[in-house]
Amino acid sequence: MLNIFKKSPKKVYKVVGMHCASCAMVIESDLEDIGVEATCSYAKQTIEISEKEIEKEAKIKDVVKKAGYAIVD
Numbered sequence: 001m002l003n004i005f006k007k008s009p010k011k012v013y014k015v016v017g018m019h020c021a022s023c024a025m026v027i028e029s030d031l032e033d034i035g036v037e038a039t040c041s042y043a044k045q046t047i048e049i050s051e052k053e054i055e056k057e058a059k060i061k062d063v064v065k066k067a068g069y070a071i072v073d
């Protein structure tokens with residue numbers, strides 16, 4: 001039986017400095033520019049990416065830093 005509710009594996013990064021929806025949209029847009037599909041939540045201060053995007057982790061951190069935010073490891 002096919003489980004249509006099965007979630008794909010993902011990685012979540014904690015972000016410092018993301019305080020509003022506009023902040024989240026900037027990060028999502030900047031990540032899209034490098035081909036990374038991400039979901040940002042300013043309420044949780046997180047960025048969520050799929051496991052397949054982990055190979056781009058260094059680029060992701062660089063984009064977030066250039067946008068003026070920091071990822072907490």
